[in-house]
Amino acid sequence: MAVSSTTATVYISRKDFLTQTPISGAIFTNSIAFATKPRRFHIRSSSEVPAETVATEADSESSIEAPKEPPSLISALNVERAFRGIPITDVDHYGLLGLQRGCSLEQVQVAYRSKVEELTKQELDEEELNKKVELLKESYTILSTEEERRLYDWSLTRSENPNRYAWPYEVDETPATKDPPPPQEPEDVGPTRLVGYFMLGWFILSVILSIGLNR
Template structure:
């Protein structure tokens, strides 16, 4: 049997079959036999990710700005002021005759109840001077200074002081009701009234003279007509 030297060439379009067929030699017949099944290998397309450098930079700038703003806000926090006595809970306690606080603000400043606001300021300054002259350590001095500041803030405010005085009055006499403004013992400064301008009585006199003259004239005319 003569081996054939002719080789069959199969032209396959690259668009339809990207992978060329594989020829399998046959030793017994010296033939190149093509397999009946052709395996096509396809490659998966990798997704292309396009990153925008400007978007990343803007996001980084936004994050940095937010961090800076949060740091600035935390560093500019205002210190908390003294506690306020005006609240719904304290009003309810005062109505029931329960003290809203156990702190004697008048005693801390060394001033009597019902004194003027000027005496509150004087008492606060005197107590501050006494504390500074005692030579206390820093911690104890800070605690006592906070009490003085709280007492001054309460007693120098008209609303806070009225609330505090009302609580003292209600806790002293829980059986009798007291209106908050009844305990407002701080009186307005008494000043002499401003001098009044002299009243212009000229027009009033003219009107009076006219009325009197008209009455006299009417009587005279009535007598003359009756004769």
């Protein structure tokens, strides 16, 4: 019985498979490759973000802002200006509180409270009252802080006489506190006394031994 071999050529449709592969021979071997779905990337611009989200982010950023710090004169620029004899500020902090240079810290506190009470009795509107109180607070902060006041006094002295140089500590007219010094703890003389007794005993013993050996 004769076995006839046939040769067939099968064309695979491009619609279902990637390539057209001719297959020959009695045994058919089919390789099927399935096309994968391509990934799609979607890029959103900032204009597509809802306005509510932007507003929420802005509110959250504004809510975590650091509070304003009290004004300070201490800066590299102000130190350089004071060194050259240029005023670092045009505000007369002593004049605002009605004080003279060299006043004590207690006088600064009393003057600040007195000025605030005077403003509250003038029946000013809230905005104007707050502005004047802020100026008094600034003067009080500068005159009640040691470093701030030293720089301010130094600037006043240098601007009054720029041809004569003065060190910051030379113009520090803040009176020293008159508080009594803290009581000191009593000194423990016990160890010192023991060492003295030991040395005295050793000296007496050495004298006795030297006399005994010389006999």
